[in-house]
Amino acid sequence: MTTLQSDPTGGPADRPLRVALLGCGVVGSAVARLLTEHASDLTARVGRPLELAGIAVRRTNIDRPGIDPALFTTDADELVARDDVDLVVEVIGGIEPARTLILSAIANGASVVTANKALLAEDGPRLFEAAETAGVDLYYEAAVAGAIPIIRPLRESLVGDDITTVMGIVNGTTNFILDKMHTEGSSFDDVLAEAQALGYAEADPTADVEGFDAAAKAAILAGLAFHSRVTAADVHREGITEISSADIAAAKLMDCTVKALAICTSEEVEGERRISVRTHPAMIPNSHPLASVGGAYNAVVVESTNAGRLMFYGPGAGGDPTASAVMGDLVTIARNRVRGAAGPGESAYAQRPVMGMGEVVTRYFISLEVIDQPGVLATVAASFAEHGVSVQTMRQEALHRAEDGGARLVLVTHSAPESALGATVDALANLSEVHEVLSVMRVEGE
Amino acid sequence: MTTLQSDPTGGPADRPLRVALLGCGVVGSAVARLLTEHASDLTARVGRPLELAGIAVRRTNIDRPGIDPALFTTDADELVARDDVDLVVEVIGGIEPARTLILSAIANGASVVTANKALLAEDGPRLFEAAETAGVDLYYEAAVAGAIPIIRPLRESLVGDDITTVMGIVNGTTNFILDKMHTEGSSFDDVLAEAQALGYAEADPTADVEGFDAAAKAAILAGLAFHSRVTAADVHREGITEISSADIAAAKLMDCTVKALAICTSEEVEGERRISVRTHPAMIPNSHPLASVGGAYNAVVVESTNAGRLMFYGPGAGGDPTASAVMGDLVTIARNRVRGAAGPGESAYAQRPVMGMGEVVTRYFISLEVIDQPGVLATVAASFAEHGVSVQTMRQEALHRAEDGGARLVLVTHSAPESALGATVDALANLSEVHEVLSVMRVEGE
Ligand SMILES: NC(=O)c1ccc[n+]([C@@H]2O[C@H](COP(=O)([O-])OP(=O)(O)OC[C@H]3O[C@@H](n4cnc5c(N)ncnc54)[C@H](OP(=O)(O)O)[C@@H]3O)[C@@H](O)[C@H]2O)c1
Numbered sequence: 019m020t021t022l023q024s025d026p027t028g029g030p031a032d033r034p035l036r037v038a039l040l041g042c043g044v045v046g047s048a049v050a051r052l053l054t055e056h057a058s059d060l061t062a063r064v065g066r067p068l069e070l071a072g073i074a075v076r077r078t079n080i081d082r083p084g085i086d087p088a089l090f091t092t093d094a095d096e097l098v099a100r101d102d103v104d105l106v107v108e109v110i111g112g113i114e115p116a117r118t119l120i121l122s123a124i125a126n127g128a129s130v131v132t133a134n135k136a137l138l139a140e141d142g143p144r145l146f147e148a149a150e151t152a153g154v155d156l157y158y159e160a161a162v163a164g165a166i167p168i169i170r171p172l173r174e175s176l177v178g179d180d181i182t183t184v185m186g187i188v189n190g191t192t193n194f195i196l197d198k199m200h201t202e203g204s205s206f207d208d209v210l211a212e213a214q215a216l217g218y219a220e221a222d223p224t225a226d227v228e229g230f231d232a233a234a235k236a237a238i239l240a241g242l243a244f245h246s247r248v249t250a251a252d253v254h255r256e257g258i259t260e261i262s263s264a265d266i267a268a269a270k271l272m273d274c275t276v277k278a279l280a281i282c283t284s285e286e287v288e289g290e291r292r293i294s295v296r297t298h299p300a301m302i303p304n305s306h307p308l309a310s311v312g313g314a315y316n317a318v319v320v321e322s323t324n325a326g327r328l329m330f331y332g333p334g335a336g337g338d339p340t341a342s343a344v345m346g347d348l349v350t351i352a353r354n355r356v357r358g359a360a361g362p363g364e365s366a367y368a369q370r371p372v373m374g375m376g377e378v379v380t381r382y383f384i385s386l387e388v389i390d391q392p393g394v395l396a397t398v399a400a401s402f403a404e405h406g407v408s409v410q411t412m413r414q415e416a417l418h419r420a421e422d423g424g425a426r427l428v429l430v431t432h433s434a435p436e437s438a439l440g441a442t443v444d445a446l447a448n449l450s451e452v453h454e455v456l457s458v459m460r461v462e463g464e
Numbered sequence: 465m466t467t468l469q470s471d472p473t474g475g476p477a478d479r480p481l482r483v484a485l486l487g488c489g490v491v492g493s494a495v496a497r498l499l500t501e502h503a504s505d506l507t508a509r510v511g512r513p514l515e516l517a518g519i520a521v522r523r524t525n526i527d528r529p530g531i532d533p534a535l536f537t538t539d540a541d542e543l544v545a546r547d548d549v550d551l552v553v554e555v556i557g558g559i560e561p562a563r564t565l566i567l568s569a570i571a572n573g574a575s576v577v578t579a580n581k582a583l584l585a586e587d588g589p590r591l592f593e594a595a596e597t598a599g600v601d602l603y604y605e606a607a608v609a610g611a612i613p614i615i616r617p618l619r620e621s622l623v624g625d626d627i628t629t630v631m632g633i634v635n636g637t638t639n640f641i642l643d644k645m646h647t648e649g650s651s652f653d654d655v656l657a658e659a660q661a662l663g664y665a666e667a668d669p670t671a672d673v674e675g676f677d678a679a680a681k682a683a684i685l686a687g688l689a690f691h692s693r694v695t696a697a698d699v700h701r702e703g704i705t706e707i708s709s710a711d712i713a714a715a716k717l718m719d720c721t722v723k724a725l726a727i728c729t730s731e732e733v734e735g736e737r738r739i740s741v742r743t744h745p746a747m748i749p750n751s752h753p754l755a756s757v758g759g760a761y762n763a764v765v766v767e768s769t770n771a772g773r774l775m776f777y778g779p780g781a782g783g784d785p786t787a788s789a790v791m792g793d794l795v796t797i798a799r800n801r802v803r804g805a806a807g808p809g810e811s812a813y814a815q816r817p818v819m820g821m822g823e824v825v826t827r828y829f830i831s832l833e834v835i836d837q838p839g840v841l842a843t844v845a846a847s848f849a850e851h852g853v854s855v856q857t858m859r860q861e862a863l864h865r866a867e868d869g870g871a872r873l874v875l876v877t878h879s880a881p882e883s884a885l886g887a888t889v890d891a892l893a894n895l896s897e898v899h900e901v902l903s904v905m906r907v908e909g910e
Pocket residue numbers: 040041042043044045046074075076077078092094108109110111112115133134135136160161164334335336337340
């Protein structure tokens with residue numbers, strides 16, 4: 019086998035590779051700094067210098083210390099269309115103009131690094147196809163779990179194995195909020211306000227607390243792990259805004275912690291491999307490795323038939339950690355360019371069907387306020403049995419408000435289809451013996 | 465940029481890639497099984513079928529169920545020299561004949577996967593140079609920490625960052641032994657015998673308990689992290705055979721756990737970047753993420769300037785997990801072959817000098833039996849001061865054997881050069897006020 023030693027784009031073999039940076043915010047400014055500070059190491063690692071061709075921003079009238087002002091432009095379209103651009107880093111975010119800019123960069127023969135999970139989860143296949151056709155790279159390690167290497171392990175290290183589960187804490191903001199609620203007993207609203215004041219949550223926290231960010235990441239992880247195309251629309255999404263202090267307290271009593279999880283599974287159903295992709299809060303046992311992931315940290319557990327259970331842990335966001343992941347991709351695509359071949363492209367041959375949430379098998383924790391009289395337990399138990407749901411543990415507690423004459427029932431089910439669990443909860447709510455369904459939460463991680 | 469779509473080795477573009485497997489023991493037999501069981505997935509992932517060309521073993525007269533007997537040969541030299549072999553998997557282990565076989569495979573134009581840490585740590589540069597010259601791949605994810613993706617993250621994901629520390633539990637056998645000593649209070653010899661009976665330790669446990677295996681892995685990790693050539697001879701190596709139940713008990717009192725660690729650091733000394741590479745037992749605080757890694761599991765913590773602290777955790781050995789890592793490499797080098805270019809080669813441009821152990825800065829835990837009389841504390845403290853070592857905590861305890869008229873002093877130092885710490889311990893041992901130096905251990909991980 020012969021390796022191309024020279025640059026297939028032409029020009030002298032030691033010509034610098036020219037990098038267009040799109041966006042210079044939290045992540046982009048850290049990327050610009052690293053390109054300058056680490057220039058000589060980067061040259062040695064790539065085999066050729068990396069040189070900033072230009073930086074696209076919205077506003078040119080603000081001070082960006084340490085970066086040559088001549089590099090800035092508001093004309094991103096012109097920048098990615100330049101003849102001499104080899105590599106493009108997209109850290110603007112959002113769908114447009116990011117999508118058009120990436121497609122135009124690819125059409126222009128450039129390889130691309132992006133940190134844009136929203137775009138990849140919405141329209142990834144179109145971008146991957148464009149890159150494959152053009153024979154260029156599209157890398158995106160920073161799009162999921164910030165600095166934690168998780169894309170490359172799924173795309174390459176585990177590509178000879180059969181991945182069954184990917185389960186992770188992939189949103190630092192919601193983990194910070196739930197962790198605070200857990201350790202301080204505070205309400206969701208109070209902790210959200212504190213997180214906003216500390217800069218851990220944005221002024222508009224919707225993308226995080228309603229689970230859109232985690233859903234995008236779940237779609238990307240599932241697509242990679244199961245060699246299938248998965249978009250954000252395939253992901254069952256529940257946010258954490260409904261989590262109450264009472265839910266957290268209930269979890270504690272169960273020796274569990276409430277975490278916002280992204281969960282991707284693949285299982286054999288009726289002779290075919292099907293996948294499920296979802297993000298929602300759930301109780302996990304304190305003995306589970308994800309239970310102790312605190313603050314704004316991220317962690318992803320991957321289970322496969324041969325490797326067993328692996329865990330990846332680290333900072334899931336922030337300018338410098340995210341820039342570290344971007345720079346790893348940038349050096350990789352630059353090396354590929356020097357060697358004359360793109361890395362592995364999209365692998366979506368398996369096209370495993372995505373199950374509807376109703377089919378997905380989970381476990382429920384349910385707490386109910388019931389009337390305190392003989393036969394109630396039997397009625398409640400019958401309701402579970404009717405829906406084919408079997409109960410793993412059931413505990414009855416006196417209520418604080420004993421004058422109400424009620425009692426609290428706390429149940430944990432065995433695994434059952436979501437549809438059956440949902441129907442059971444509906445039926446329970448309609449029983450005259452049940453005053454109130456106090457709390458319903460999935461239980462994960464065994 | 466154009467990508468080579470056809471196979472540069474010639475032949476039809478859908479010709480199977482032929483794989484020679486060297487060794488069919490714990491790892492090799494799992495690789496052979498996966499190549500057969502996952503054939504159709506592997507074909508889809510690579511873009512071409514992978515086909516076993518032959519399997520080299522020592523003995524052909526033993527039963528190897530599930531594998532076509534016609535594949536076996538005792539003539540490994542002939543197998544790797546065959547014209548039609550594209551990819552070679554070396555899972556024999558040891559220096560020879562593994563080295564000669566790999567070099568011959570490379571010279572024959574094949575890309576290679578190996579799990580052989582001993583060979584890589586002894587003579588890696590020679591193999592990497594041969595691969596670079598031939599334009600083929602040499603991949604070795606399985607050589608360190610079994611199924612845990614750690615080579616690829618260091619070689620690619622973090623290649624745009626500046627790694628400062630790699631610290632890990634990379635030998636499952638010694639972690640199993642120390643964990644048992646910790647939880648059961650048993651002696652090293654008893655636990656070793658138990659580990660041998662359970663198959664966690666080999667009949668000759670030298671490579672594990674004397675730290676040779678961990679030293680080889682430390683050399684590989686340091687080389688990758690610091691873009692320098694590091695061999696096993698550069699690694700300061702201490703085994704765990706001297707660890708006593710008393711040491712473990714002392715660690716517990718300090719709210720610490722004793723772990724056998726591989727530690728690679730890079731720091732600025734006198735205006736230049738120097739590295740240190742060592743493996744030895746050490747106390748780490750129970751709050752450190754490595755403290756809770758139990759049983760035969762492995763984990764590696766990587767610290768870098770921008771990504772912060774990352775951790776990778778999982779099964780560090782065993783046939784199936786190790787085969788998972790081998791298969792990930794095999795698919796990767798097969799994809800590279802289909803695309804017509806090798807992946808990144810050795811990156812050793814930095815050639816940071818390796819410090820002698822005497823220069824390395826560590827902390828010591830020291831416990832001493834001293835005579836119980838006024839002035840002893842002052843004498844001991846003076847000994848530390850003379851060697852420029854400052855003491856962080858010092859505690860005096862009555863001895864159980866009060867009739868001896870002695871007392872126990874327990875000290876933890878601040879960071880100081882090893883040479884100064886060693887000289888202090890020697891001086892203490894010679895003080896007439898000191899009956900005995902009971903225990904000396906490094907303290908890591910803050
Ligand atoms: N922040 C993190 O911790 C993190 C972690 C992982 C992934 N990411 C991803 O990284 C990407 C960037 O995030 P960020 O936090 O760095 O965002 P940011 O701080 O809001 O920065 C966005 C940058 O894009 C520029 N920009 C916006 N619209 C533009 C347009 N139409 N043309 C040219 N430039 C435009 C902005 O210009 P001005 O400077 O002039 O406003 C700004 O420099 C997103 O996809 C995000 O999801 C971020």
